[in-house]
Amino acid sequence: MKIYEDSYAPNPRRVRIFLAEKGIDDVELVPVAIMNGEHKTPEFRTRNASMRLPVLELDDGTHIAESRAICTYFEAIKPEPPLMGVGAVDRALVEMWDRRMELELFLTVANCFRHTMSFMAALEQQIPEWGEVNKTRGQKRLKALDKQLADREFIAGERYSIADITALVAVDFGKSAGIEAPEDHANLRRWYDAVSARPSAKV
Amino acid sequence: MKIYEDSYAPNPRRVRIFLAEKGIDDVELVPVAIMNGEHKTPEFRTRNASMRLPVLELDDGTHIAESRAICTYFEAIKPEPPLMGVGAVDRALVEMWDRRMELELFLTVANCFRHTMSFMAALEQQIPEWGEVNKTRGQKRLKALDKQLADREFIAGERYSIADITALVAVDFGKSAGIEAPEDHANLRRWYDAVSARPSAKV
Numbered sequence: 210m211k212i213y214e215d216s217y218a219p220n221p222r223r224v225r226i227f228l229a230e231k232g233i234d235d236v237e238l239v240p241v242a243i244m245n246g247e248h249k250t251p252e253f254r255t256r257n258a259s260m261r262l263p264v265l266e267l268d269d270g271t272h273i274a275e276s277r278a279i280c281t282y283f284e285a286i287k288p289e290p291p292l293m294g295v296g297a298v299d300r301a302l303v304e305m306w307d308r309r310m311e312l313e314l315f316l317t318v319a320n321c322f323r324h325t326m327s328f329m330a331a332l333e334q335q336i337p338e339w340g341e342v343n344k345t346r347g348q349k350r351l352k353a354l355d356k357q358l359a360d361r362e363f364i365a366g367e368r369y370s371i372a373d374i375t376a377l378v379a380v381d382f383g384k385s386a387g388i389e390a391p392e393d394h395a396n397l398r399r400w401y402d403a404v405s406a407r408p409s410a411k412v
Numbered sequence: 413m414k415i416y417e418d419s420y421a422p423n424p425r426r427v428r429i430f431l432a433e434k435g436i437d438d439v440e441l442v443p444v445a446i447m448n449g450e451h452k453t454p455e456f457r458t459r460n461a462s463m464r465l466p467v468l469e470l471d472d473g474t475h476i477a478e479s480r481a482i483c484t485y486f487e488a489i490k491p492e493p494p495l496m497g498v499g500a501v502d503r504a505l506v507e508m509w510d511r512r513m514e515l516e517l518f519l520t521v522a523n524c525f526r527h528t529m530s531f532m533a534a535l536e537q538q539i540p541e542w543g544e545v546n547k548t549r550g551q552k553r554l555k556a557l558d559k560q561l562a563d564r565e566f567i568a569g570e571r572y573s574i575a576d577i578t579a580l581v582a583v584d585f586g587k588s589a590g591i592e593a594p595e596d597h598a599n600l601r602r603w604y605d606a607v608s609a610r611p612s613a614k615v
Contacts, residue, residue: 258556267501271501271505273501273505273508274512275511281504282500282501282504285499285500285504286500297484297488297489300484300485301482301484301485302474302476304480304481309462309477313462334545336539336545353461
């Protein structure tokens, strides 16, 4: 198995953390430099027509793109420790929280980053006003997340899950786009320090 | 079980189609009028702090928000017919296609709709330029989808899946935002006619 990825991009990091939490270390990582446009070559498009990273290549040549779909594959072939919930209700609730972290935080941060950072002009038709709207939304979402973490250890409850991975990567991505949690967000800080201290966060 | 939803909104339709395909007809539908702001009341926020529809309420009071997470719950309690893939690889590939249809088509259409339709100004800080960028992207994504459907009956392969539901709702949503597939997109037309003719598409 191989994973085509870029160590500077946030989405591939989601999968690397997931694999580290699973204790899976036999997947070859193949670098593809987004800033050099290597994800847009005709050769790469045969792996993922959407021209995004990461992409998992199975030994039979099957390609699986989309970070969360790649995680779904690994959750199925190595269920322990569970990172996507156990049982019908828990699986749905973990997915709900993972989607909230992705759609409400990660994509908001991404929009801010893509539309406000000057070096992203090569990759995005930038609309700075849209970037600023997302900066404000990102800050607000972090504030709401701080409140939501008041009565729970992790994003989706009492167990570390894929929702923590998505949120951690989004928070770190946010820093590079100027979206930071203020120091007085004590619950968010406590959660962030805990998930950042796990060995998986270093990959 | 109850589902809080709005029959005019696209996301609740995703869940209604999913339930119809599963043959599940014992879930009470409770209307919540988005255009009247009923999804933002303090009472509704106790069901979903993100103020979005649909929300599934289980008999024990548990709330599950996010369309796809709700579908994950129903797939687990009633696996037949499978709509989210069977086995590790297929589950991942169906999720990959579902995400492509959601992130690349549905959200693109939603951005166009929210930022260009004048009556949406009450719900969105509109940036018309961003709406137009998404209109162009939506048209392009439909063109790419037409090519992708040349060698497969359904979005994720030879079996109808949740990815077809997401795509169907996105295509119909797109029409209301002025994003239409040209008549010469024969593969897309063939697929659209087939999935639209299923009884589930009428709910």
